[in-house]
Amino acid sequence: MKMHLFQDRAPLRDALLQYKQNRILPFDVPGHKQGKGNPRLREFLGEKCLAVDVNSMKPLDNLSHPVSVIKEAEELAADAFGADHAFFIVNGTTAAVQAMVMTACKRGDKIIMPRNVHISAINSLILCGAVPVYVNPGVNSKLGIPLGMTVEDVKKAIEKNPNAKAVFVNNPTYYGICSDLKAIVKLAHAHGMMVLVDEAHGTHFYFGEGLPPSAMSCGADMAAVSLHKTGGSLTQSSLLLIRNGLNVGYVRQILSLTQTTSASYLLLSSLDISRRNLALHGKEIFARVLDLVEYARGEINLIGGYYAYGKEMEGHPAVHAFDRTKLSVFTRGIGLAGIEIYDMLRDDYGIQIEFGDIGNILAIVSVGDNELAVERLVSALYEIRRLKSKDPTGMFDHEYITPRVEMSPQEAFYANKVSLPLRQSIGFLCGEFVMCYPPGIPILAPGERITREIIDYTIYAMEKGCLLTGMQDISVETIKVVEG
Missing domain, CATH: 3.90.1150.10 (Aspartate Aminotransferase, domain 1)
Structure with a gap:
């Protein structure tokens, strides 16, 4: 039986407080030297903050190879979230999502996922060369928003792609929609597939009552949790949770491919302190x-x-x-x-x-x-x-447009491309991303066929004031398409 740890502890915070108390003379990075070298920054952020903006050292451990206080802090987080292991993430939940996909998949492997994923998931496919099998989410016709994946649609995707390595699930979506995660996990595991959960907006599932079940409680293999979104830690700090006997050392190696070697102790300590707060008072x-x-x-x-x-x-x-x-x-x-x-x-x-x-x-x-x-x-x-208020007649009435995927994201992203004006790109294969941010869910991704409906939506969104990102042309007048 797993022994629960004392959640009132915050080992990383305590180690940083001890470092300050020891009045260490720094001849290492960062060069602001506890704020003394940048008075305006110290005035803006505060002396207490800059005093613990430090580099990795033996008493403070190292995120890339934790053996002491970071290791203890991660163990406490794993215990609080019901995981076998928790990794502290300082590159945002993007890094956690990338690590999940790259742990489960190699070049050419298939992964089943909804199309309304965050751009970080599709970027992961570009990095590792995995091939998406998209499950179109349900749609609420009144609201025009994408919903979750039905168990039946996931079952069909698994039966058509029995060699897929994993099923990727958004839970919850930006709008608060949750799929039947427990049933999807059971189905995927029965076919030897891992379940990866983008739980960026679900920190509170682990601590609140009367809320949808968390990924770890449903038996998922990996979950990316944005503790900073609803859990109180600093922006860009996150957790990657794993269970079911996954190789901790291998996952850490995958993380090291994209995560910084200069981890911010401000972000790390905020994860430690926020975990403590949630465990005690969540x-x-x-x-x-x-x-x-x-x-x-x-x-x-x-x-x-x-x-x-x-x-x-x-x-x-x-x-x-x-x-x-x-x-x-x-x-x-x-x-x-x-x-x-x-x-x-x-x-x-x-x-x-x-x-x-x-x-x-x-x-x-x-x-x-x-x-x-x-x-x-x-x-x-x-x-x-x-x-x-105005007359709603004539407004665009839906957020999700079913894509036509004809090339893998990696192949399309690295293909020879040419620039075309938006209206002239209809019929071509997209070679880059087009998305409104937030929420960062692509309208178009590399390898998808550009249609009139998609261009009409894109122009409408711009006219209404959405910030379009992902394209090389910042003016959003032209789009990169696959040549030939």
């Missing part, structure tokens, strides 16, 4: 978050025109569960794209939400929020409806 933290979100959801739905969706989404074959901490709001009912409301909230009301697409917005509510903050958001949405 239950009450996320109970409070749920109360705030449910209150906001109810108030927004009373305004009229908006639709803040919740548990009623469940019951569809592609929606096994809904993450009730997500404040996802459908906006087309008031004749405004989500990105338009996103801009209005920031520019006119001083409120920064997570993202807006062409029909929805997402506001992240966390332990750092309170009733007054939620009231301010609800009031601003009421004012926007009263002052800015």
